[in-house]
Amino acid sequence: MSRGLHFRDKSLPPIWEKVQRGDRLSLEDGVALFRTSDVISLGKMAHHVQRQKSGDAVYFVLNQKIEPTNICVLACKFCDFATKPGRPDAYEMTIQNILAKLTPEIHEVHLTGGLHPDWEWDYYLEMLRQIKKNFPNVDIKAFTAVEIDFFHKKFKLSIEEVLRQLKEAGLRTMPGGGSEVFSERVRRRLFSSKIGAKTWFEVHRTAHKLGIPTNSTILYGHIETIEERVDHLLRLRGAQDETGGFLTFIPLAFQPGDTGIKPSNRFTSAIDDLKMIAVSRLMLDNFQHIKAYWVMLTEEVASVALNFGANDMDGTVGGEKIAHDAGALSPDRLAKDQIIKIIRDAGKIPVERDVYYNPLSVHTSNVIGKIPYLNSVPFYYHLERRQFRILPISPRRMGVLSKEGQIEAGLFSLADYIDQRGTL
Template sequence: MIHFRDKNLIPIWEKLQSGIELTFEDGITLYGSNDILSIGKMAHWLQREKVGDAVFFVVNQKIEPTNICVLSCKFCDFAVKKTSPEAYEMTIEEILSKLNDELMEVHITGGLHPDWEWDYYVGMVKEIKKHFPKIDVKAFTAVEIDFFSKKFKKSIEDILLELKEAGLRTLPGGGAEIFSERVRRSLFNQKIGAKRWLEIHKIAHSLGIKSNATMLYGHVETFEERVNHLLKLRDLQKETNGFLSFIPLAFQPGDTGIKMRNQFTSAIDDLRTIAISRLILNNFDHIKAYWIMLTEELAAVALNFGANDLDGTVGGERIAHDAGAITPMQLAKNKLINIINDANKIPVERDIYYRPLKLYSEKIVGKVSYINTLPFFQNLNFNNYKIFTAPPRQLGFLFKEGFIDAGIISLVDYLEKESDYRLLKYGIVGNKNVKSVILYSKVPLEQLNKKCIAVSDETSTSFRLMQAILELKQGFDLNYIREKISYRKTNLSHFDAFLTIGDDALKFMNNKPEQFKYHYDLAQLWYEWKSLPFVFAVWTVKNTLSESQCEEINQLLENSLKKFFDGKIEIEKFHLSNLKLSSGEIADYLNNLTYRIGVDEIKSINIFREIYDQLKMSNKNIMNLIERF
């Protein structure tokens, strides 16, 4: 419940709750409002809808190989000319000497060097991957990519493909500054404009290179230009779904000579910009509070204003410091963890693709991020526990590592840890069908032998169930490739079939993929094989919980289910719009599932346990699955 002091914000709140995207006018209304707390609360609501209580960070290192730049952007306090006494150039060996095995990501950007050869850049990425295979390389802004393309007379595609081949994972989001021709002419007229920046990121996305996006604000731009910037990013994200995160960057005036009313942006403006970014960029999963520029204190507040990422340890950052940022050069990982815990969030150490690696909080309940867990969670109040929401496979990974105390976990992940966890009386069960675990195929199932199947990167159990049916029952020999299968942007035409699960599978329900004429509900195939329901996920708790604590949780779950199914099922409009289904269709879907584990369910789990053991014994199956991200 938000008590709006500015009533103009109420229609915006209604749109957000209905899953309707905000317009340019809404953006201007938000920037024109003094009701900062209400804007923050709306952003925090959307943040929690997207990622629950998680706040991400990465153990990373910033490298700027040179500060020599052929350009002289007015606002840049970092670049110098070759003859400057402050000029520096790093060799690849010097770059390698700054890395270590603890790092998960290296972030490389720098000046546009007049003399370096193309081999230097490709060699840099290659050598990093050779010496530190675990480190993911995020390198070269669109401005640098454009510079390489012109200097080395190669197309953008060729530049990006060669870098990808060398080991580049993602592009950083810088270089765009603000998408305004007026500002570009005034502050960085030699640099690429919005059109070229967007074009380069679009090409990167088409080549499977994800990227980030930034917006430099707090200099000479107007609120209209900020909102336009956000809308352009949202449009490209609709087309490509290739952006991982958005980072609003507060301008650091330093010695740039750009005269401001106040030297630094105000805390209010920073928080408002983070919140408005969260609200307008409804198709971005992550909004970053870049603590280097914001200060640690403000970044902490931003975690309740729509931001769900603190970037990382950022060892060795120079650009912001040369411009006068006041935060320490290297914020210890522990400090980041404390900031996040103090904001009552879950610190999540991640990799470059936002896959969670470790959680740094106690008392965590795991929740699969699909609508089918709503009957449990809509009315559930787990006092003193924080909820961590993720797709089944990510959640399963953290569960197996021991970070999850209780929760609804994919069946095969539970089977891996049966000795440490106790089964409760609840789960997600498909009876004669499930509707949200579907194999789409170009050919009838009987003809799938020797084919290649794309497998959703979110599945644990459904993949094993598919293997059981196709390999053990049908006797097929198949190849699998893990893919991000998204309703929003999916190019699966080169596969013979694909397996989609959860909310994405539901989004396909009324919009079947044209080329894939045949679709198979895996719960239905299991039922036809074993005459039993199939248990996809189970509620489980750590063995350390006492009998009475387990009973208490069982009771909470039972009450929650009863409340949910008692009378008419009420689904928030936000979910309906997200899933592209009517409330009747979602109610039918949820009513069709079973949530209690009874005799048949236990029998089915026992049969599947044996099958799963058989599958694990077969090395071939593992060899045939290519993990690609």
């Protein structure tokens, strides 16, 4: 069953057999994967699973990250971003300041920030309303579970009511931050005043119930153990079984900064980063997307991660502050052309997407559209041997992109075939 792979670590073949059979990996399997020194085989296993899920596609979004304030009522040990009112580095953005950072070309605005002690509830609602009014084609991804819980307590609204009002104001999806790692031991030591796993899951389950898809994260590379990492993944897998509401999983490499948790120059290694990506891909069998967040990984490691199980690069970002205040070595933004080059250099298809992972543009040639739920192995096998690349896509989007000349072939619907019969 281990065809095509030559394992140096004898603990890996039984795990690989489970992967190929579609059996779920256990806590013990995850620990073994993290501890292996056979990193190449680990990457090949994860890449195999990733290609089954998303073919050659790697997604990115034209987005803008905005942190409206760094003033925060919390004082988490690992955070170099937050500050207190009156300090020289404290800042507060008006709604006009936020709008000035947006352009019609972007597809997503990502809003997170400090828990401001004085802002009123209507400020947050009006922020979203004005973004939608002035930029109707920009989708809003905003507010971590920590922020939602803060709103719930400060404004005496239920979590469901907070989310319902935000959705009415324009919220489309939520980021996954605030979970850090689902370990009570770590929470007590590093962020004891912050929400724990129970509240984080309550917020995300409530969002899913209201039709708000969310993302999920892990902050790794500080004081957590390997077992705590794997337990984190298993809890997310269980929640996804329950709701199906998570869009993607984003491993976030800890940036030591001046926190005192680690020396400021002790970043996670590239090997640790790639292992985190690969193990996530293998453990989270019910997640469609694993993100290589270049802001924390660096461009170079993110590029390699695209062959270690990741199929998303995030986006142009533009002005990210939280990781960079903690000493992140990456630039604070990437141009669209640079992201496309990174993805192409990894041998993948750059697919520009919206916030829901609907393909908007395909930035390469020789692309074949594949409907994920149809079994057409012989058709695609022969095309792959002729150097075509495979893009899993819905029938409707396949027709749209074919009409724009971005897809060479595929199993088109009858309606699209009739509409394009002169060109197909």
